[in-house]
Amino acid sequence: MKILENSDKEHPYKEDEFSIFADQDADDGYSLTLSIENIHCASCVQRVEKALKEHKEVLSARVNMSTERLTYSWKGAQSFGDFLANKVIDLGYGLKPFGNSIEGNSKDQEKTLLRCLAVAGFAMGNLMMISIGLWSEEVEFMGVATQDFLHWISVIIALPAIIYSGRPFFFSSLNALKKRHTNMDVPISLAIILASMMSLFETINHGEHIYFDSAVMLLFFLLIGRYLDIRAKGKAKESAKALLAKLHGTATVLMDSKRHNVPIRDIKEGMTILVAPGESIPVDGVVFKGISEVDMSLITGETIPNLVNKGDAVFAGTINISSAFQLTASKASQESLLGEIVALMERSERSKSRFVRIADKAASIYTPSVHIIALLTFLGWLVFDQTWQLALLNAVTVLIITCPCALGLAVPVAQVLAGSRLFKSGILLKSGDALEKLAGIDTVILDKTGTLTLGKPELIEKGYNESQLQIAASLAVNSKHPLSQAISMAYSRELLDVNNVEEFPGFGVQALVGDKEVRLGRRQWCGNENNQETDEIELWLSINNEKICFKFIDALRKDAKNTVQYFQNIGYKVTLLSGDSNKIVSNIAKKVGIADYYGEASPIDKCEYIEKLKKKGSKILMVGDGLNDAPSLSLADVSISPSSAIDITQNTADIVFQGKVLRPIIKTIVVAKKAKKIIIENFMIAIFYNMIAIPLAVFGYVTPLIAAIAMSSSSLVVILNSFRLNSKGIE
Amino acid sequence: MDVLVYLIPIALLLSFIGLISFFWTLNNDQYDDLEGSANRILFDDEKTE
Numbered sequence: 135m136k137i138l139e140n141s142d143k144e145h146p147y148k149e150d151e152f153s154i155f156a157d158q159d160a161d162d163g164y165s166l167t168l169s170i171e172n173i174h175c176a177s178c179v180q181r182v183e184k185a186l187k188e189h190k191e192v193l194s195a196r197v198n199m200s201t202e203r204l205t206y207s208w209k210g211a212q213s214f215g216d217f218l219a220n221k222v223i224d225l226g227y228g229l230k231p232f233g234n235s236i237e238g239n240s241k242d243q244e245k246t247l248l249r250c251l252a253v254a255g256f257a258m259g260n261l262m263m264i265s266i267g268l269w270s271e272e273v274e275f276m277g278v279a280t281q282d283f284l285h286w287i288s289v290i291i292a293l294p295a296i297i298y299s300g301r302p303f304f305f306s307s308l309n310a311l312k313k314r315h316t317n318m319d320v321p322i323s324l325a326i327i328l329a330s331m332m333s334l335f336e337t338i339n340h341g342e343h344i345y346f347d348s349a350v351m352l353l354f355f356l357l358i359g360r361y362l363d364i365r366a367k368g369k370a371k372e373s374a375k376a377l378l379a380k381l382h383g384t385a386t387v388l389m390d391s392k393r394h395n396v397p398i399r400d401i402k403e404g405m406t407i408l409v410a411p412g413e414s415i416p417v418d419g420v421v422f423k424g425i426s427e428v429d430m431s432l433i434t435g436e437t438i439p440n441l442v443n444k445g446d447a448v449f450a451g452t453i454n455i456s457s458a459f460q461l462t463a464s465k466a467s468q469e470s471l472l473g474e475i476v477a478l479m480e481r482s483e484r485s486k487s488r489f490v491r492i493a494d495k496a497a498s499i500y501t502p503s504v505h506i507i508a509l510l511t512f513l514g515w516l517v518f519d520q521t522w523q524l525a526l527l528n529a530v531t532v533l534i535i536t537c538p539c540a541l542g543l544a545v546p547v548a549q550v551l552a553g554s555r556l557f558k559s560g561i562l563l564k565s566g567d568a569l570e571k572l573a574g575i576d577t578v579i580l581d582k583t584g585t586l587t588l589g590k591p592e593l594i595e596k597g598y599n600e601s602q603l604q605i606a607a608s609l610a611v612n613s614k615h616p617l618s619q620a621i622s623m624a625y626s627r628e629l630l631d632v633n634n635v636e637e638f639p640g641f642g643v644q645a646l647v648g649d650k651e652v653r654l655g656r657r658q659w660c661g662n663e664n665n666q667e668t669d670e671i672e673l674w675l676s677i678n679n680e681k682i683c684f685k686f687i688d689a690l691r692k693d694a695k696n697t698v699q700y701f702q703n704i705g706y707k708v709t710l711l712s713g714d715s716n717k718i719v720s721n722i723a724k725k726v727g728i729a730d731y732y733g734e735a736s737p738i739d740k741c742e743y744i745e746k747l748k749k750k751g752s753k754i755l756m757v758g759d760g761l762n763d764a765p766s767l768s769l770a771d772v773s774i775s776p777s778s779a780i781d782i783t784q785n786t787a788d789i790v791f792q793g794k795v796l797r798p799i800i801k802t803i804v805v806a807k808k809a810k811k812i813i814i815e816n817f818m819i820a821i822f823y824n825m826i827a828i829p830l831a832v833f834g835y836v837t838p839l840i841a842a843i844a845m846s847s848s849s850l851v852v853i854l855n856s857f858r859l860n861s862k863g864i865e
Numbered sequence: 866m867d868v869l870v871y872l873i874p875i876a877l878l879l880s881f882i883g884l885i886s887f888f889w890t891l892n893n894d895q896y897d898d899l900e901g902s903a904n905r906i907l908f909d910d911e912k913t914e
Contacts, residue, residue, distance in 0.1 A: 176904035199901035241897075248891060256884040260877055280869070287873055 153215035165207035171228035250299040257295030292346035318497035325533035362546035385416035424459025434713035456639035544816035552809040560792035568788035571772040572806035581758035582712035591686035593624040697796040740766040
C-alpha cells in the first residue's frame, strides 16, 4: 500500500475533512474520535480496525460498538487522518465528526460512583465478617482485649472507606448547603459523619455502640441507587449536539473557479457552494445552477424528495439526492433554519430540567422531619437523663436508623427494572425520568409520516399488469429514488436486461429494453398530455405510446386507529401535527379518528403549538420520527420515537420503540403507570419502616445489631417489591 | 482467639486484591464497550502489540 509521505502534495481526499477536528497528542501524534455508522457485528469491527492498522503510521484504532464511535490515532501529518477516514468510508461505513469533549462528563461520574461502590462493598463485606463475630459472643467470653482488637480493625477499614465512598454525598450536600437549601444528601452525610465519629469515640472508650457496619452498609445501598440513577439518566444528553454536528462538517465552496473546503460555520452570505449527491446542504440558499431532488424531511418530515430547479430555495440540513448543483448561500450558517432549530432545541432542553421528581418531593418532606426528630431526641434525653453522651448517642442512632436507604432505592430500582422489562420487548428507555413523566401525561401529539404511517411508500396493486411491473422494476433498480425503491421492493422475480440506462435527476430513469425506449418517472416527462399533477403519489411508465400509472400509498400502521382510540378512551387529548399538506393530513386524521389536526406545520410551528399547550398546563407526550420533529420532541414533557426514525430524532426522544406497530407506546404507558404505583408503594414501605424504627431509636432501644438488620431488611423489601414490576399482570 | 491475628489480615488482603483488580479493570476502560468486547472474542487473529 502506497502511503503519502509528503503532506504538501495534493490531497487525495474526498469531500469531508475530518482532521481539523483531531486533537494533538504528546510526541507529535494526533487522535480523532468520529461517530461511525452501520457497525453491526464483530466482523465490521475487525474490518475497520484492520484497514486502519495496516498503515504503519497508525498508532491505535478502536471501534466502540456500544456507543458507535471510532477512535484512532496516528503520527505524522495532521491531514493523514482524512486519508484514513476515507479508507473507512470506502469500506462502506459512514463517518461523522464528533466532538471528544461531549460525553466525558457523565462517563467520569459513572466511573467515580463505581469506584466508591466497590470500596464501600469491600469495606461492608469485611466489617460484616467482624461484626457477626462481635454480635454472636458476649464480651465476658471474648474478653475486652479481643473486642477492642476487632473494633480497631473496624476503624481501620471503615474510616478510609467512608471518607472515600462518602464523597458523592458529602460534596452534594455541601453544594446544597452553600446555596442555602437542603437535599436528601444532607441527612445522609450528617448521619454517616456523626455515626463514624461516635463509633470512633466508643471504640476509644471501650464501648459497645459501634455503628461502622451500618454506616458503610448505608453508603453501599445508597451508592447502588445513585449508580442506577445516573445510568438511567446518562444517555439523553446528546441531541442538540448531534444536530449541531451537521453544522460542524465542511462544505465545498467555489471561489475564483477553484474548490475550497471550508468549515460550515465559516460560510458567509453570497458564497457559491457545490453540493454533491448524497451530501447534506450546508446552509440555506438559492439554487444557482443545476437541477436535482432534495430530501426535505428536516422541514416537512416527508421522505419523498422535492424537485429543485434554478431559483428555488433550499434549506440547511436537507439532503441532496440525485445530482450535483450549485447554490448561493443566502444566510450565514448560524442563521440558517438548521441553526434556528438547534437553538430551539438547546432552549427546550434547558427548560426541561425543571421537572420535579417524586424522589425530590419526598426528600423535601423527609429531610426536615428527620432532623427535627433527631434534635428533639437529643434535647429530650438531655433534659430527662442529664448525660450528653447518651443524648448524642440516641440522636445519632435516630439519624442512622432513619437514613433513607429504602428511600434512596425506591425510585432507581423500580426504574431500572421497568427499563429492562421494556428493553426486552424492544423499547429503549433513554432517560430515567421518562417513565415518571409518562405516567402523568394528558395530551398526546402525533406526527403523521413515519409515526401513524409506516413512512415508506408502498405500491398499490392495481392499474398495471405483471409484465409492465417487470419492466418498471428493471428500470427502478437503477435509481435510489424512494418510489423506484418501492417498485423494486414490490417485484421480486427475474429482471430484464436493460441498456443505456440514464437517470434524469428530478424526472426519472430512461433505458433501452430490447429495442424499445422506456421511461419511468414523472407524469409530464413520460409524455402524458394531462398536465395536472395530482396530490397522489404516482410514477409513470412509458413504453412507446403506452402509458401506465403506478400509484403509491404511505400505509397506516396496522394498529394506528386502535392506538388512537385507546388514548382517547383513557382520556388523553390526541392531536395530529404534520408538515404534510392539509388535505392529506385531514384525510389521515379522519381515517384514524383524530378530530384535532394541523397540516403544513414547520418544525418551528410545531414547537410553538407545544409551547402554547404547555403554558396552559398540559403534560404532553410527543410521538414523532422525522428530523423536523426533533425540536418538538425535546420540547414536549416526554417523547417517543420509532426506531425507524433517523438517529438525531432517536437521540432526542426519551423512549425509542422497535417494530411496525404502535402497540409498544401503549405498553410503555402501562408499564410507566405500574412503575409509578410501585414507586409510591416503595415510599409507603419506607415510611412504615420508619414509623416502627423511629420510636425504638428515640427511646434508646436500638443496638448496632438491630440497626444493621432493620436497614438491610427495609432495603431488601423495597427491592423485592420492585420486582413485582416483572409480574405477568401487565400484558 | 490468637488465630484471628492471622486470619483477619489474610481475609483483608484477599478482598483487597479483588478491589485493586476491579480498579485496574475500570481504569483500563474494560467496561466501556461491553457489547464490542463480547464480539471481539470471535476475531480470528488479531495481532496484539
